[in-house]
Amino acid sequence: MASFIYKDLYINNFYSIAGKNENNGILKNVNKYINDFYYGEKTIEDSEIKMQKEVLNNLINTKTDLIVGGDLMNQITATSSSNVNNNISFLGVYNACATFVESMIIISNFINGKSIKEGISITSSHNLASEKQFRFPIEYGAQKPSYTTFTTTGSVGCVLSKNKSNIKIKGSTIGSIVDMGIKDANNMGAVMAPAAVKTLKEHLDYTKTSVNDYDIILTGDLGSYGTKLFKILLKEDYNINIKNHIDAGSIIYKKEQEKYSGGSGPVCLPLILFNNILQNKKYKKILAIATGSLHSPMLVNQKHSIPSIAHLISLEVTNDNNI
Amino acid sequence: MEKLKYQKLVNDTTPKPKKMKHSLIAFISGGLLGAICEILKLILVNVYDMKITDASSIIIFILVIVACFMTAFFDFDKWVIKFKAGLIVPITGFAHSIQSSALDYKKDGLITGLGANFFKLAGSVILYGIVSAFIFCLIKVVFYG
Known part of the structure; x- marks a missing residue:
C-alpha cells in the first residue's frame, strides 16, 4: 500500500470538453461542448486527439515541466498524438478509467518530492472510439444488458503546482x-x-x-x-x-x-x-x-x-x- | 468478502434480461417482416409471372440491399435494439453486420482495414454455415442416397 499526504499542493487550473450526450446531462460550466462525434475531423480517433489538443492548448504555459496522461485507445495513442512536438516531458499511463487520478498522483508525488514545479494531468475518452475498441462495430447496435455502462465522451486536464489556489x-x-x-x-x-x-x-x-x-x-x-x-x-x-x-x-x-x-x-x-x-x-x-x-x-x-x-x-x- | 461469496452476491443482484419479453418482441417483429416478404413474393409471382424460386431470391436480394442502405444512412442499429432478433435473424442481420464493420474500418485502408475486417462478425456465420451444410449434405447422401 502506498498512501501519501501532501502539505502544500494545489489544483491551479482545469479545462474540460464534453460531448453531446453529456451536454444534456447534469454537468455545469463545462468549457466547451462538442455537438457531433467527429468534431470536424475525418475519423473519430482524430476527434479525440483534437479534443485533447484543445485542452492542452488551454493549460500549457511556460512553466509546465511535465505532462502525464492516458486514454482508452489502443496503446494510448490519442494522448501520445496530442502531445506531439510540444517540447514538454511526457509520461503515458494506462489504468483504464482510473487513468486520470493515477496521473494526478504521479504529478503530485513529483511536485511533493521537488523534482518538478508544475505538471499537467490529462485524459480523454470517446464513446465511439471505445465501442470500436472494446465492443462491436459502432453501427451494429448490439443488444446490451441494463447493467452495462456507456463510455463518456470528453477530455479533461488540470494543472497541479505549489502555487496557492482554493x-x-x-x-x-x-x-x-x-x-x-x-x-x-x-x-x-x-x-x-x-x-x-x-x-x-x-x-x-x-x-x-x-x-x-x-x-x-x-x-x-x-x-x-x-x-x-x-x-x-x-x-x-x-x-x-x-x-x-x-x-x-x-x-x-x-x-x-x-x-x-x-x-x-x-x-x-x-x-x-x-x-x-x-x-x-x-x-x-x-x-x-x-x-x-x-x-x-x-x-x-x-x-x-x-x-x-x-x-x-x-x-x-x-x-x-x-x- | 471471499471470491465465491462475492460471485454469488453479484449473480443474485445483477438484473436478469427479460428473455420472455424479448422473444415475444422478436417473434412479432420477425413475423411482420416475414409477412411483408410473403406479400412481396406473391405480388412477384402473380403480377410479374415469376417462378417461386426466382421470386424468393429476389426478395433476399431486396432485403440485403435495404438493410445495407438503412445501416449506412439511417438508424438501423436503434431499430435493432427496439425490435430485437426479429430484425437480426433474417438475412437483414447478416447484411447489417457486414455493413457496420465496413463503415467502421473504411478509413483504415482498403486492404488492411475494410478488406481485413469486412467479415468480422459475419465470418463465423459463413464458416459454420458452410461446415454445417457440408455435414448435413454428407448425412443426406449417406443415409438417403
Missing part, C-alpha cells in the same frame, strides 16, 4: 489490483466495486479518518448496480455505513437519456468532479476514487477473469470562491 490536494492512495473472478465485461460495476472498497479502506486507515469526516465520497464509474455492491461490501466487510457517497457514472446522465446503468470512462469522474462537485459550495472535503476495469477484449474472449484497480485522491476546498 483547491488543495491533501493526500492520495495508490490502489492494488483486485480480481474477484468476475468474467462479464458488461458488468464493470461488479468488477470494480471490490477495488474501490479496498482503496477507500486503506486510505481511511492511513489517515485515521472515517467516512463521516468527508463531505462527499465520489467514485468514478461503478454505475447504479456497482454502487449497490460497493455499499454492500463496505457494510459487510468493514461495517461502514456510507451515506455521503455519489457515483459519478450514475449521475452524469439523466434517467430519461436511457444510458443503461450510467456513464464510464476516464473522463467520467473528472467531468463530475470539476464541473459539478467543485462548483457546489456544499462540498469542502472530497474523496475521489477512480476505478478502472483492466480488461482487454482478447483476454475476455479467452475467458480470463477481469482485474480491477482503484486510485484515491483527497481534496479540500479551502474558501468559498471556487475557481
Whole structure:
C-alpha cells in the first residue's frame, strides 16, 4: 500500500470538453461542448486527439515541466498524438478509467518530492472510439444488458503546482489490483466495486479518518448496480455505513437519456468532479476514487477473469470562491 | 468478502434480461417482416409471372440491399435494439453486420482495414454455415442416397 499526504499542493487550473450526450446531462460550466462525434475531423480517433489538443492548448504555459496522461485507445495513442512536438516531458499511463487520478498522483508525488514545479494531468475518452475498441462495430447496435455502462465522451486536464489556489490536494492512495473472478465485461460495476472498497479502506486507515469526516465520497464509474455492491461490501466487510457517497457514472446522465446503468470512462469522474462537485459550495472535503476495469477484449474472449484497480485522491476546498 | 461469496452476491443482484419479453418482441417483429416478404413474393409471382424460386431470391436480394442502405444512412442499429432478433435473424442481420464493420474500418485502408475486417462478425456465420451444410449434405447422401 502506498498512501501519501501532501502539505502544500494545489489544483491551479482545469479545462474540460464534453460531448453531446453529456451536454444534456447534469454537468455545469463545462468549457466547451462538442455537438457531433467527429468534431470536424475525418475519423473519430482524430476527434479525440483534437479534443485533447484543445485542452492542452488551454493549460500549457511556460512553466509546465511535465505532462502525464492516458486514454482508452489502443496503446494510448490519442494522448501520445496530442502531445506531439510540444517540447514538454511526457509520461503515458494506462489504468483504464482510473487513468486520470493515477496521473494526478504521479504529478503530485513529483511536485511533493521537488523534482518538478508544475505538471499537467490529462485524459480523454470517446464513446465511439471505445465501442470500436472494446465492443462491436459502432453501427451494429448490439443488444446490451441494463447493467452495462456507456463510455463518456470528453477530455479533461488540470494543472497541479505549489502555487496557492482554493483547491488543495491533501493526500492520495495508490490502489492494488483486485480480481474477484468476475468474467462479464458488461458488468464493470461488479468488477470494480471490490477495488474501490479496498482503496477507500486503506486510505481511511492511513489517515485515521472515517467516512463521516468527508463531505462527499465520489467514485468514478461503478454505475447504479456497482454502487449497490460497493455499499454492500463496505457494510459487510468493514461495517461502514456510507451515506455521503455519489457515483459519478450514475449521475452524469439523466434517467430519461436511457444510458443503461450510467456513464464510464476516464473522463467520467473528472467531468463530475470539476464541473459539478467543485462548483457546489456544499462540498469542502472530497474523496475521489477512480476505478478502472483492466480488461482487454482478447483476454475476455479467452475467458480470463477481469482485474480491477482503484486510485484515491483527497481534496479540500479551502474558501468559498471556487475557481 | 471471499471470491465465491462475492460471485454469488453479484449473480443474485445483477438484473436478469427479460428473455420472455424479448422473444415475444422478436417473434412479432420477425413475423411482420416475414409477412411483408410473403406479400412481396406473391405480388412477384402473380403480377410479374415469376417462378417461386426466382421470386424468393429476389426478395433476399431486396432485403440485403435495404438493410445495407438503412445501416449506412439511417438508424438501423436503434431499430435493432427496439425490435430485437426479429430484425437480426433474417438475412437483414447478416447484411447489417457486414455493413457496420465496413463503415467502421473504411478509413483504415482498403486492404488492411475494410478488406481485413469486412467479415468480422459475419465470418463465423459463413464458416459454420458452410461446415454445417457440408455435414448435413454428407448425412443426406449417406443415409438417403
